[in-house]
Amino acid sequence: MIDLSKNENTCNTLDIKEIINSIEFNKYSFDKNYKLLDGLANFYNLKSDNFVLGNGSSNVIYMSLLTFYKYSNSNVHLISPLPTFDLTLYYAKNIGYSIDGFYLDSEFN
Numbered sequence: 001m002i003d004l005s006k007n008e009n010t011c012n013t014l015d016i017k018e019i020i021n022s023i024e025f026n027k028y029s030f031d032k033n034y035k036l037l038d039g040l041a042n043f044y045n046l047k048s049d050n051f052v053l054g055n056g057s058s059n060v061i062y063m064s065l066l067t068f069y070k071y072s073n074s075n076v077h078l079i080s081p082l083p084t085f086d087l088t089l090y091y092a093k094n095i096g097y098s099i100d101g102f103y104l105d106s107e108f109n
Contacts, residue, residue: 016036016039016040016043018039019035019036019039019040020036022035033053034048036053037051037053052064058087061085061087061088061091062087062091065088065091065092065095065097066095069095069096069097076096076097076098077097077098077099077100078092078097078098078099078100079099079100079101079102080099080100080101080102081101081102081103081104082101082102082103082104084101089101
């Protein structure tokens with residue numbers, strides 16, 4: 001079983017010490033995010049726009065919800081299992097999504 005509440009990457013290990021050491025983490029310097037994005041892109045052999053950086057998972061969820069809403073002509077319907085991460089529903093409701101929730105049984109079906 002994977003404990004998703006620990007916010008750990010279970011896919012593989014990536015040694016980003018060199019990238020991290022080149023960034024000043026004691027300051028908000030979003031203008032230097034490209035260093036981390038370029039490092040990730042080079043490691044995975046992808047483009048840097050395949051990655052999103054945010055201030056925690058809540059921020060990335062919020063940006064994702066805004067993006068889907070913007071590019072769907074504001075007609076978005078969110079279907080979510082209950083209970084779920086409350087901020088997702090809070091953000092979706094405030095952005096303008098219509099939301100339907102459903103409960104899972106004891107076997108998560």
